[in-house]
Amino acid sequence: xxxxxxxxxxxxxxxxxxxxxxxxxxxxxxxxxxxxxxxxxxxxxxxxxxxxxxxxxxxxxxxxxxxxxxxxxxxxxxxxxxxxxxxxxxxxxxxxxxxxxxxxxxxxxxxxxxxxxxxxxxxxxxxxxxxxxxxxxxxxxxxxxxxxxxxxxxxxxxxxxxxxxxxxxxxxxxxxxxxxxxxxxxxxxxxxxxxxxxxxxxxxxxxxxxxxxxxxxxxxxxxxxxxxxxxxxxxxxxxxxxxxxxxxxxxxxxxxxxxxxxxxxxxxxxxxxxxxxxxxxxxxxxxxxxxxxxxxxxxxxxxxxxxxxxxxxxxxxxx
Amino acid sequence: xxxxxxxxxxxxxxxxxxxxxxxxxxxxxxxxxxxxxxxxxxxxxxxxxxxxxxxxxxxxxxxxxxxxxxxxxxxxxxxxxxxxxxxxxxxxxxxxxxxxxxxxxxxxxxxxxxxxxxxxxxxxxxxxxxxxxxxxxxxxxxxxxxxxxxxxxxxxxxxxxxxxxxxxxxxxxxxxxxxxxxxxxxxxxxxxxxxxxxxxxxxxxxxxxxxxxxxxxxxxxxxxxxxxxxxxxxxxxxxxxxxxxxxxxxxxxxxxxxxxxxxxxxxxxxxxxxxxxxxxxxxxxxxxxxxxxxxxxxxxxxxxxxxxxxxxxxxxxxxxxxxxxxxxxxxxxxxxxxxxxxxxxxxxxxxxxxxxxxxxxxxxxxxxxxxxxxxxxxxxxxxxxxxxxxxxxxxxxxxxxxxxxxxxxxxxxxxxxxxxxxxxxxxxxxxxxxxxxxxxxx
Numbered sequence: 001x002x003x004x005x006x007x008x009x010x011x012x013x014x015x016x017x018x019x020x021x022x023x024x025x026x027x028x029x030x031x032x033x034x035x036x037x038x039x040x041x042x043x044x045x046x047x048x049x050x051x052x053x054x055x056x057x058x059x060x061x062x063x064x065x066x067x068x069x070x071x072x073x074x075x076x077x078x079x080x081x082x083x084x085x086x087x088x089x090x091x092x093x094x095x096x097x098x099x100x101x102x103x104x105x106x107x108x109x110x111x112x113x114x115x116x117x118x119x120x121x122x123x124x125x126x127x128x129x130x131x132x133x134x135x136x137x138x139x140x141x142x143x144x145x146x147x148x149x150x151x152x153x154x155x156x157x158x159x160x161x162x163x164x165x166x167x168x169x170x171x172x173x174x175x176x177x178x179x180x181x182x183x184x185x186x187x188x189x190x191x192x193x194x195x196x197x198x199x200x201x202x203x204x205x206x207x208x209x210x211x212x213x214x215x216x217x218x219x220x221x222x223x224x225x226x227x228x229x230x231x232x233x234x235x236x237x238x239x240x241x242x243x244x245x246x247x248x249x250x251x252x253x254x255x256x257x258x259x260x261x262x263x264x265x266x267x268x269x270x271x272x273x274x275x276x277x278x279x280x281x282x283x284x285x286x287x288x289x290x291x292x293x294x295x296x297x298x299x300x301x302x303x304x305x306x307x308x309x310x311x312x313x314x315x316x317x318x319x
Numbered sequence: 320x321x322x323x324x325x326x327x328x329x330x331x332x333x334x335x336x337x338x339x340x341x342x343x344x345x346x347x348x349x350x351x352x353x354x355x356x357x358x359x360x361x362x363x364x365x366x367x368x369x370x371x372x373x374x375x376x377x378x379x380x381x382x383x384x385x386x387x388x389x390x391x392x393x394x395x396x397x398x399x400x401x402x403x404x405x406x407x408x409x410x411x412x413x414x415x416x417x418x419x420x421x422x423x424x425x426x427x428x429x430x431x432x433x434x435x436x437x438x439x440x441x442x443x444x445x446x447x448x449x450x451x452x453x454x455x456x457x458x459x460x461x462x463x464x465x466x467x468x469x470x471x472x473x474x475x476x477x478x479x480x481x482x483x484x485x486x487x488x489x490x491x492x493x494x495x496x497x498x499x500x501x502x503x504x505x506x507x508x509x510x511x512x513x514x515x516x517x518x519x520x521x522x523x524x525x526x527x528x529x530x531x532x533x534x535x536x537x538x539x540x541x542x543x544x545x546x547x548x549x550x551x552x553x554x555x556x557x558x559x560x561x562x563x564x565x566x567x568x569x570x571x572x573x574x575x576x577x578x579x580x581x582x583x584x585x586x587x588x589x590x591x592x593x594x595x596x597x598x599x600x601x602x603x604x605x606x607x608x609x610x611x612x613x614x615x616x617x618x619x620x621x622x623x624x625x626x627x628x629x630x631x632x633x634x635x636x637x638x639x640x641x642x643x644x645x646x647x648x649x650x651x652x653x654x655x656x657x658x659x660x661x662x663x664x665x666x667x668x669x670x671x672x673x674x675x676x677x678x679x680x681x682x683x684x685x686x687x688x689x690x691x692x693x694x695x696x697x698x699x700x701x702x703x704x705x706x707x708x709x710x711x712x713x714x715x716x717x718x719x720x721x722x723x724x725x726x727x728x729x730x731x732x733x734x735x736x737x738x739x740x741x742x743x744x745x746x747x748x749x750x751x752x753x754x755x756x757x758x759x760x761x
Contacts, residue, residue, distance in 0.1 A: 005645045005679040006656040008744045010730030012330055012487065012678065016737040018688055072685070118686035118738070209690075265691035265702070316700040317325060317559065318572040318725050 018117070021260075022076035024207050028200035029083045029255065035196040036189040040091035040144055041151035044189045047095045052082030054103035062112045077117045081106050084125035087190020087251060088295070089132065093154050094139040101135070102128040122302045123259045126295045133295075143186040161186045162246045166238055167291040180245035191251040194244075201254035210258040213270040214277075218253035219244050221278025229286065237286065248294035249281060256295075262302040269305075269312030276301045320525060322550035323560035324569075326698035328731045330553055330652060332526060336490045336610040336617035341498055343621050344634055346418055350393045350625040351403045352378060354412040356665035357454040358461050359385030361412050370397045375424040375601050378414050381449070387462040387666075388452035389414075390601035392623035394422040406628065406648055406662040407655060413663075416625075426599045433501055434597040437509050444513040444596060451595035452602045452666075457481055457556070457585030458649065460667040463592070466582060467513050476580035478511050478519040479565050480589055482534075483549055483556030485524055486650025488672050491606045492586045494619045496523075496530040499590055500537040506593035508541055514582055518543045520565050521586070526551045553652060554729040558583050560698050572725050587669070602666055609635045611673030613642050624668075628660040631671050644679025647672040652730045685738045693732035693742055699725045703732035703742040710749035719753045726750060 036044040059078040063071045085102050089095045106128030114120045133140045141164065144156035160168065162175050162185055179185055183193025191197075204210045227240035244250070257263060257277050264273050277297045284293025355361035362379030372378060372391040379389030395418040403413035423429060439447065449464035469475050484492045495503060511519045521538070523531050525548045538544040549555050549564055559570045561583060568579045576583055584592075587606060594600040602624070609618040609631060618635045628646065632639060639646070647654040648668055657671075693703035701722060709718040723746060732742040 004643070004657070004660075005676075006658055007645075007679075007681065008656075008741070008747060009649075009654060009728070010330075010652045010734050010743060011645060011647055011654065011656065011674060012651040012734065013682065013739065014328065014330070014735050016692070016735060017682070017739070018685055018737045021688070021690070021737055075685070116686060118688045260688050260690040262689075265689060265694055265704070313721075314694050314697070314700045314702065315325065316572075316722060316725070317563075317698060318569065318574075318700075318722065 018077070019075045021209055022080055024209055025080050025204065025255075026076055026083065028203045029080070029087070029190075031196035031199045032087060032190045032193060032251070033083065035183050035193040036087070036091065038149050039146045039183060039192060040156065040189050041153070043091040043093065043095075043144065043154060043156065047089065047091050047099055047189065048083065048086040050096055051086035051099045051103055052079055054100045055079070055082035055085065055107050058104055058107040059112065062108060067112070072117065075117065078107060081111065081124045081128075084190070084255060085128045088125060088129040088188050088248070089140065090143045090187075091189040092139065092142055092144055092156070092158070094142070098132060098136050098139055102132040105131040118261055120261055121305070122299055123256050123262045126256055126299055126302075129295050130299060145186045146184050146192070159186055161291070162242065163285065163291040175242075177241055177245065180242060185246065187246070188248065191248045194250045197250045197254050204254075204258075210254075211267070211270070213267055214258045214263060214274040215253040217271050217274025218257055218277045219249060221275045222249055222281055225279060225282045229282070243282070243285075247285070247292045252281075252294035252298055253277070257298050257301070262305055264305050264308040264312060266309070266312040266314050269308035272308055272312065273301050273305065276304065320548060320550045321564045322552055322555065323563040323698060325700050326696050326731060327552040327554065328696050328734050329551070330487050330734060332551075333487045333612070334490050334493070334526070335488070335612070336608050336619055337493060339490070339494070339617045339619050341494050341606060341619045341621055344623070344626065344631065346393055346421060346623055347626055347630045348418055350395075350416045350418060350623065351627070351663040352389060352391065352414045352416065352625045353403065353405060353663060353665050354379045354389055354414070356389060356460065356624070356667070357387040358459055359383070359387070362386055362389045364400050364412065364414050366397050366400070366414060368397055368399055371395070372397060372416060373422050373424050375427050375603060377601075381462075385462065385465065387454050388450065388601070390452055390603050391416060392603040392625045393418045395419040404659050404662055405665070406657045406659055408658040428598040428600070433505070435505055437505070437512065437596060439596065441513045441515060444509060447596055448592065451600070453588065453591055453595050454602065454666050455585055456587035456591060456667050456669070458653065458667060458669070463584070463588065466584070467510070469514070469577060473577050474580060475514045475516050475577065475582050477566055477582070478507070478514050478516050479561060479581055479583045480507055480519060480521040480586055481556050481558070481561055481583055482521050482523045482530070482586035483561060484527070485553045485555040486652055486654070488610050489608055489650045489670050490610070491608045491619055491669050493527055493530055495586060495590050495606055496527075496534055500533050502593040503534075503586060503589050504537050504541045504544055505597065506589035506591070507544055509592055509596050510584060510589060511543055518545055520545050520547045522547045522549050522555070522561050522565050524549050524551050524555055553731070554698055554727070557698065557727050557729055559727065572722060605664060605666065605668050607631075607664070607668055608670040608672070610670065611675075613640045613673055613675045622664060624666055625663045627663050628657060628671060631664070632660070639673060642675045643673055644676035645674050647674065652734070653728065681741070682739045684740055687738050687740060690737060692735045692737065696731040696735040698729060698731060699727060701726060703746060704740075706749050707740060707742050707745045710745050710752065713752070715749070715752045715756050718749045719756070723749050723753055
């Protein structure tokens with residue numbers, strides 16, 4: 001007979017794994033991806049494929065030739081980064097090469113240089129997006145407009161997003177709440193449909209990968225704070241419902257602020273984190289240089305996460 | 320339904336030996352009786368080579384405070400008094416006995432009659448628990464006479480009997496409830512009398528509806544026994560969690576249950592108390608489960624303490640299956656992996672659990688993704704991921720400041736970790752480091 005194994009207890013495991021978590025996140029992103037392809041057609045599909053492929057490739061190359069460690073691309077985290085990065089850019093022809101640079105920055109600088117998955121202080125997809133926004137300000141703010149379903153042409157008509165239009169003057173009056181909820185608006189390809197994002201988030205909640213704490217406080221804070229501003233002066237500030245339905249608030253709150261690696265561990269820390277994200281988003285939108293502030297807000301709160309982990313402790317059983 | 324306030328996990332229950340009635344395992348040819356089968360100092364052997372002993376005769380005497388008597392589980396001749404390796408490979412003082420016949424001490428009542436009346440005073444009950452070598456059978460093997468001697472200034476308000484049996488696979492407590500409900504209730508009444516508390520609560524996880532019904536029916540015939548169904552959640556049967564579930568009270572950091580007015584004993588202990596007090600039978604037998612998905616059959620046995628693991632295996636299933644990966648004494652969450660199958664069983668052993676090769680291996684460790692699942696699963700509200708980092712970097716002071724000593728080693732953190740980090744192992748190491756540091760400071 002074989003020798004017996006020995007080890008400390010426990011002798012069973014829940015069978016949960018990083019790989020399963022990451023692939024479930026990918027599954028949760030599928031509804032938003034389908035909406036993006038439906039509205040932005042072939043462009044959205046190609047940008048997504050290029051983004052995912054370059055993230056996976058860069059991680060594989062770095063692990064094989066620089067770190068010389070066994071590859072971890074199978075865990076699906078590079079795919080998550082690739083999808084989220086694609087979701088954060090406009091679906092245009094230019095993006096088909098620009099997103100590769102974003103992927104290199106996201107994977108190479110924001111993730112692997114810190115030691116790979118789990119060690120990165122900032123969400124790689126957001127770091128990649130901000131890098132692109134600063135490096136390619138024109139291409140990153142050339143938004144294709146939603147026309148018919150599944151457009152197969154590469155040259156989509158472009159125009160301002162509701163947020164951009166509002167920053168310039170006033171909200172186009174023809175955008176209804178329902179348009180914004182379903183995604184019938186201009187914007188980055190993954191952020192347009194609140195419905196698709198909420199579907200994915202509901203799946204993640206059901207699978208216990210995220211909890212309500214960050215998304216609800218993030219969106220709630222943004223809603224309340226913008227609501228107060230709107231009540232003070234409805235002509236100068238956007239109304240709160242439109243505020244949370246447009247731009248990246250839904251995508252950021254459900255998928256990027258909830259990134260396990262870069263958000264606090266304790267529930268109390270998560271509440272502060274979500275609150276900070278919501279507050280900063282509205283501050284940047286209204287008084288900053290950019291029409292959209294979600295990614296900056298999350299990046300800033302990412303940097304506060306280690307402090308929140310230190311200050312916010314779980315409730316102890318004993319004391 | 321009552322449960323504890325935070326954390327917890329739900330491992331697969333695997334109570335596959337639930338329906339196997341308790342069988343009596345025959346006595347082997349030789350018995351090795353270890354002298355420390357309990358928490359504390361070993362008992363002092365009071366027999367010598369060549370002495371004849373009977374079943375139930377005192378062979379190891381408790382001569383220090385934290386110690387328990389040890390009795391002979393068999394009749395025969397003492398062949399040597401020498402150390403023997405226990406199941407985990409550590410040499411322990413032991414008495415070796417060649418088995419001859421099965422001659423019991425005359426004082427032991429071996430009739431099947433059930434005796435309900437107990438006329439002993441509380442002090443006499445405690446003295447008799449000591450004499451009979453009763454220890455807690457929930458796993459820690461804490462000497463019962465110490466637990467039931469309430470220190471000056473403390474007051475017991477609740478007696479809680481732990482029948483949660485929240486560990487996967489184990490079914491011995493379940494079988495005792497199904498087959499010996501009356502004896503258990505008598506045992507509980509005796510313990511209640513010893514403490515002088517109005518009520519005793521028997522906490523049972525609700526995945527044992529038949530046992531709950533049986534105990535509730537039986538408890539009606541007794542005064543002050545309340546059966547408390549509990550939510551199915553591991554570690555419902557951990558002492559502090561059980562107290563919290565039943566009474567709502569919390570045992571503070573570094574405190575004992577009695578500081579919160581509670582005394583907790585295992586269901587198996589209550590049965591042993593009945594036999595000791597009413598039948599004069601010392602603690603010489605274990606009720607244990609022989610189980611595992613790989614095994615051809617599932618069993619529950621009454622086994623004389625001192626029977627070796629190999630004897631139990633060969634009697635119950637012949638031999639270990641080819642696919643055996645690990646043999647565990649206890650359940651899969653807190654049980655210990657057995658190193659030495661030639662070792663004798665000791666008081667408090669509750670199972671011989673065999674798990675397969677595949678299950679016995681841990682998946683490779685990957686980076687922590689800071690998901691916080693370990694902290695959410697921790698029933699003590701601790702941060703296992705943090706201990707893992709602190710212990711690796713030898714930051715022992717900080718680990719202590721973050722209450723590492725509160726850890727009950729239930730295993731929920733490792734169980735739920737998606738990165739397969741051996742968190743429980745690291746915390747155990749950390750606790751040892753903290754204790755060493757505290758000892759060095761004194």
